[in-house]
Amino acid sequence: MTELAAAPLDDLAAEAAAHTPEPELEPAEPGEPESEAAPESEAALESEAAPESEAAPGPGTTITPDLELVPVIAAGPRTVGRFIADALRASGVRYAFTVPGESFLGLLDAFEDAGIHVIGTRHEGAAAFMAEAHGQLTGRPAVCLGTRAVGGTNLGIGIHTALQDSTPMFVAIGQVERSFLGREAFQEIDQVATLGRLAKWAAEPRAAADVAAMMAEATRQALTGRPGPVLLSLPEDLLDEPMPEDARIDTARPGAARATDQEIHAVIELLASAERPVILAGAGVLRARTSTELTHFAELLNVPVIAAWRRADVISNDHPLFLGMAGFGAASSVRERLDAADALLVLGSRLNEPTTFGYTMPRAGLRWAHVDLVPGETAGSTTPEISVASDAKAFLKAANERLLGRAVLDAALVATRQANNRADREAWEAASVIDGRPWDGPGVHPGRTIATLRRVLPDDAILTTDAGNFAGWAGRGFRFRRPGTFLGPTSGAMGYGLPAAIVAALVHRDRPVVALVGDGGLAMTMAELETAVRVGARVVVVVFDNEQYGTIRMWQERRGTGVGVASELGPVDFAAIARACGARGARVERDADFEPALRAALAADRTTVIQVALDRAWVSVDQVPA
Ligand SMILES: Cc1ncc(C[n+]2csc(CCOP(=O)(O)OP(=O)(O)O)c2C)c(N)n1
Numbered sequence: 153m154t155e156l157a158a159a160p161l162d163d164l165a166a167e168a169a170a171h172t173p174e175p176e177l178e179p180a181e182p183g184e185p186e187s188e189a190a191p192e193s194e195a196a197l198e199s200e201a202a203p204e205s206e207a208a209p210g211p212g213t214t215i216t217p218d219l220e221l222v223p224v225i226a227a228g229p230r231t232v233g234r235f236i237a238d239a240l241r242a243s244g245v246r247y248a249f250t251v252p253g254e255s256f257l258g259l260l261d262a263f264e265d266a267g268i269h270v271i272g273t274r275h276e277g278a279a280a281f282m283a284e285a286h287g288q289l290t291g292r293p294a295v296c297l298g299t300r301a302v303g304g305t306n307l308g309i310g311i312h313t314a315l316q317d318s319t320p321m322f323v324a325i326g327q328v329e330r331s332f333l334g335r336e337a338f339q340e341i342d343q344v345a346t347l348g349r350l351a352k353w354a355a356e357p358r359a360a361a362d363v364a365a366m367m368a369e370a371t372r373q374a375l376t377g378r379p380g381p382v383l384l385s386l387p388e389d390l391l392d393e394p395m396p397e398d399a400r401i402d403t404a405r406p407g408a409a410r411a412t413d414q415e416i417h418a419v420i421e422l423l424a425s426a427e428r429p430v431i432l433a434g435a436g437v438l439r440a441r442t443s444t445e446l447t448h449f450a451e452l453l454n455v456p457v458i459a460a461w462r463r464a465d466v467i468s469n470d471h472p473l474f475l476g477m478a479g480f481g482a483a484s485s486v487r488e489r490l491d492a493a494d495a496l497l498v499l500g501s502r503l504n505e506p507t508t509f510g511y512t513m514p515r516a517g518l519r520w521a522h523v524d525l526v527p528g529e530t531a532g533s534t535t536p537e538i539s540v541a542s543d544a545k546a547f548l549k550a551a552n553e554r555l556l557g558r559a560v561l562d563a564a565l566v567a568t569r570q571a572n573n574r575a576d577r578e579a580w581e582a583a584s585v586i587d588g589r590p591w592d593g594p595g596v597h598p599g600r601t602i603a604t605l606r607r608v609l610p611d612d613a614i615l616t617t618d619a620g621n622f623a624g625w626a627g628r629g630f631r632f633r634r635p636g637t638f639l640g641p642t643s644g645a646m647g648y649g650l651p652a653a654i655v656a657a658l659v660h661r662d663r664p665v666v667a668l669v670g671d672g673g674l675a676m677t678m679a680e681l682e683t684a685v686r687v688g689a690r691v692v693v694v695v696f697d698n699e700q701y702g703t704i705r706m707w708q709e710r711r712g713t714g715v716g717v718a719s720e721l722g723p724v725d726f727a728a729i730a731r732a733c734g735a736r737g738a739r740v741e742r743d744a745d746f747e748p749a750l751r752a753a754l755a756a757d758r759t760t761v762i763q764v765a766l767d768r769a770w771v772s773v774d775q776v777p778a
């Protein structure tokens with residue numbers, strides 16, 4: 153099968169890329185072109201973000217993906233399907249997630265030979281969440297695939313999530329044969345005009361001659377500018393056609409934007425001249441693997457850091473300059489501190505609705521700077537005084553170099569800032585206590601459950617979350633100590649927690665992974681418990697079970713109408729469902745039983761579901777039993 157001599161040059165390049173060992177974690181040389189903007193330019197990974205550890209197989213697995221998948225160079229002409237698989241691999245893809253369909257077998261057949269692991273899921277929604285979580289965790293895109301309208305529409309929630317999270321991702325959807333197009337053929341829809349609108353960019357090639365250019369543009373769209381999901385609608389018959397002999401894989405893409413000296417100077421000036429400045433930091437910092445530089449920058453200027461919603465791992469939460477996470481469930485001190493700011497730097501965040509508390513900040517009159525790959529015109533509620541298109545790492549490195557050895561703050565200002573920062577930190581510590589209320593049942597105290605996780609889990613454990621009020625206790629009370637230890641969708645999509653955790657456990661086989669889910673959200677994707685067992689992913693799933701869509705019931709109560717309509721649920725024996733799927737299951741009804749169940753789950757060779765029984769009286773982190 154392998155005929156290196158006959159391989160076209162781009163094949164060899166793709167193969168060389170695929171053989172490149174995991175990066176040495178070393179900083180880029182000064183003066184080197186900033187390569188970190190390219191998600192797979194791994195030289196830029198910073199040391200505290202642990203590298204992927206796919207080489208270590210999980211113990212006790214039933215089926216594990218072939219961990220040594222190495223691309224095989226195809227002899228003779230390539231099919232379109234094989235070319236697309238090679239192009240995906242060359243752009244950094246290692247995993248594909250799918251419910252297979254007959255419409256894209258010509259692509260699916262090519263993945264393993266191209267060096268891409270294929271994982272079958274129980275629902276395309278979970279496949280899309282897994283691809284999204286992979287992109288969010290590693291910065292490298294993954295692929296999700298579905299068949300025509302039925303599989304494609306099921307992928308939709310994950311495409312939307314990738315767009316909201318600015319996550320690079322490829323979505324491939326099999327389309328009907330070209331001669332059937334436009335005839336409302338079996339499961340046919342106009343996939344570009346419908347599902348394509350959920351993505352950043354979409355295309356449907358009609359001839360083999362179009363495919364190389366489409367893949368080049370798809371790669372650029374997914375990985376550059378503001379990263380996002382791209383959708384490829386692929387007619388079934390096209391996938392088995394031969395590619396033109398001269399087709400080449402083009403992975404060239406523009407480097408990320410970088411701040412100019414003047415822009416960096418202006419941002420430093422803004423922060424240095426203010427009395428109560430704040431930095432609000434988002435996913436752009438995590439994607440650029442630049443938490444260390446952010447921490448240093450904050451220290452150099454004595455400016456505190458608040459994390460954007462669901463980006464709480466942006467710097468160590470133990471750092472005295474960390475003042476919590478904005479958005480749903482934020483401690484009251486977070487908004488108070490943002491309101492008290494007289495200058496704000498928004499770094500690597502698009503300022504979404506939850507982070508801005510419903511677009512109420514940055515408030516009118518506040519001086520603020522926006523540094524982001526693509527600073528958005530619609531971000532926040534007011535226009536920034538300084539808008540800088542820049543990769544976060546490039547900005548921070550240059551800013552720190554400029555600040556080093558230069559006293560931009562006088563001694564009196566440093567002393568004032570330090571005193572303010574200490575007081576602010578104390579205020580946040582006090583406002584983020586989640587286990588203070590007395591409670592002796594029935595059921596467990598959700599705050600104590602999170603406090604136990606905080607005490608027992610090692611610093612490199614990865615947490616994922618689903619959507620629901622249960623997440624409020626973790627968002628406020630957990631402490632993340634390393635970047636890349638949290639995965640949560642800013643789309644607020646239910647069903648995300650378990651699929652995301654499976655991916656995290658596949659990528660980092662040596663680290664504990666805990667999925668925090670509600671009974672409502674877990675039920676949406678719990679069929680993937682079998683997937684977890686099949687692929688040997690060890691996940692601890694903690695289900696906060698209040699037998700209701702608690703968040704919605706809370707809103708109904710606040711409205712005073714329709715209380716309980718469609719929000720009351722019946723009991724589900726999640727622990728038994730876990731066992732039925734080959735995983736472990738435990739039920740916890742008292743606080744004291746949670747820690748032993750957690751420790752047993754962490755030591756186990758398989759995925760475990762810990763069903764935590766909550767009293768319905770626990771409504772939200774801000775509305776606890778009287
Ligand atoms: C896919 C999806 N459907 C509906 C919603 C609206 N929604 C937000 S939270 C929630 C209830 C979640 O229930 P559960 O997972 O049990 O968590 P709880 O709020 O009870 O803690 C619903 C239905 C959503 N966010 N995502």
Ligand SMILES: [Mg+2]
Pocket residue numbers: 620670671672696697698699700701702
């Ligand atoms: Mg619930």
